[in-house]
Amino acid sequence: MNEHYERYQRHFTLTEVGEEGQERLTRSKVLVIGAGGLGCPVLQYLVGAGVGHIGVVDGDQVSLSNLHRQTLYTSEDVGSDKSTVAGAQLAKLNPMVKISAYTEFLNLELALKLFPDFDLIIDGTDNFDSRYLINDAAVIMGRPFVSGSVFRHEGQVSVFNYQEGPTYRCLFPQQDRPGFGCAETGVLGPVTGVIGSIMAMEAIKVLLDIPGVLSGQLLILNTLQWASSQLSFSRKEEQVALAKTRVSHLQSFTHVK
Amino acid sequence: MEMNLKYFGILSEITGKPDEWLESPAETVGDLLEELNEKYPAMKLVPCQVSVNQKLAERVSILRKGDEIAILPPFSGG
Numbered sequence: 168m169n170e171h172y173e174r175y176q177r178h179f180t181l182t183e184v185g186e187e188g189q190e191r192l193t194r195s196k197v198l199v200i201g202a203g204g205l206g207c208p209v210l211q212y213l214v215g216a217g218v219g220h221i222g223v224v225d226g227d228q229v230s231l232s233n234l235h236r237q238t239l240y241t242s243e244d245v246g247s248d249k250s251t252v253a254g255a256q257l258a259k260l261n262p263m264v265k266i267s268a269y270t271e272f273l274n275l276e277l278a279l280k281l282f283p284d285f286d287l288i289i290d291g292t293d294n295f296d297s298r299y300l301i302n303d304a305a306v307i308m309g310r311p312f313v314s315g316s317v318f319r320h321e322g323q324v325s326v327f328n329y330q331e332g333p334t335y336r337c338l339f340p341q342q343d344r345p346g347f348g349c350a351e352t353g354v355l356g357p358v359t360g361v362i363g364s365i366m367a368m369e370a371i372k373v374l375l376d377i378p379g380v381l382s383g384q385l386l387i388l389n390t391l392q393w394a395s396s397q398l399s400f401s402r403k404e405e406q407v408a409l410a411k412t413r414v415s416h417l418q419s420f421t422h423v424k
Numbered sequence: 425m426e427m428n429l430k431y432f433g434i435l436s437e438i439t440g441k442p443d444e445w446l447e448s449p450a451e452t453v454g455d456l457l458e459e460l461n462e463k464y465p466a467m468k469l470v471p472c473q474v475s476v477n478q479k480l481a482e483r484v485s486i487l488r489k490g491d492e493i494a495i496l497p498p499f500s501g502g
Contacts, residue, residue: 201502203502204501204502205502206502291502292502293500293501293502294500295498295500298498298500315502316498316499316500316501316502317499317501317502318433318434318497318499318500318501319433321432321433321499322499323496323498323499338473338480338498339473339498341471348500348501348502349501349502352501354501359502387432387496389442392442394442396430396432396478396494397478398475398478398479398480398494398496399478399479399480400475400479400480401480
């Protein structure tokens with residue numbers, strides 16, 4: 168049995184993947200922004216699944232307080248660049264995948280340079296500035312993106328700008344609001360694991376055209392009660408247009424995570 | 425008019441509950457938010473979106489008896 172067939176054997180028996188789907192994954196290119204609590208499971212599953220080219224953007228270094236939830240790193244990695252360590256770990260997981268590590272925080276210039284080279288963007292960042300930046304660059308470059316976020320024991324997941332679907336601004340139009348990161352609110356490791364895994368599932372659905380993509384739908388999951396809610400929303404052209412005009416304002420951010 | 429409210433994220437901490445049935449004279453989503461801002465003053469500081477019966481609503485959206493209303497802030501953590 169050759170390595171390719173054995174590695175992806177569990178995909179071949181699925182009608183949603185099969186040999187044709189696996190070939191599609193191999194030709195796919197995904198850019199993951201943020202290699203933290205959400206980014207780690209997304210990266211692990213997409214590299215495991217054999218996505219052909221994975222980009223990792225993160226300007227942060229591994230710290231001890233990351234290790235309870237950021238499963239790509241070990242105690243020995245503390246102080247090292249996350250994207251470099253993640254890239255090395257992921258290469259061990261699946262050497263058939265091309266991995267590009269970018270050891271800088273996303274800014275507009277980098278986003279506009281990188282997004283055209285990838286089919287799908289993953290937002291695993293931890294602050295609103297980055298979330299609006301990713302939205303706006305994705306709208307400008309015409310790329311769909313999978314977005315996940317957490318607040319303590321709850322998480323939200325949606326897929327934006329997918330096949331002319333609604334964008335992040337169509338759901339959350341206001342800016343300049345206070346954000347709460349995991350550092351301030353605290354988080355249990357499995358919460359980002361669960362939400363990141365849902366994001367990886369959505370990414371695979373987008374790449375393989377599997378029906379049921381969370382486009383125009385926000386999934387909200389409470390991991391204490393396991394209560395899930397979904398709400399639907401539609402595209403608002405004025406918000407899409409706003410994303411395009413915000414570029415000049417966003418240029419003032421030089422250190423956006 | 426009685427309505428079923430669900431609070432997400434920090435809003436469930438501000439209100440001290442994940443959900444409640446509320447008897448309210450509010451006719452629109454905007455009216456309801458004003459009433460809630462008085463009842464829970466800290467809510468004013470949290471920009472949020474409102475869905476009615478699982479559909480994103482505007483401030484001018486009309487409310488009906490028994491509507492399920494979810495009030496949710498965006499999350500940013502990761």
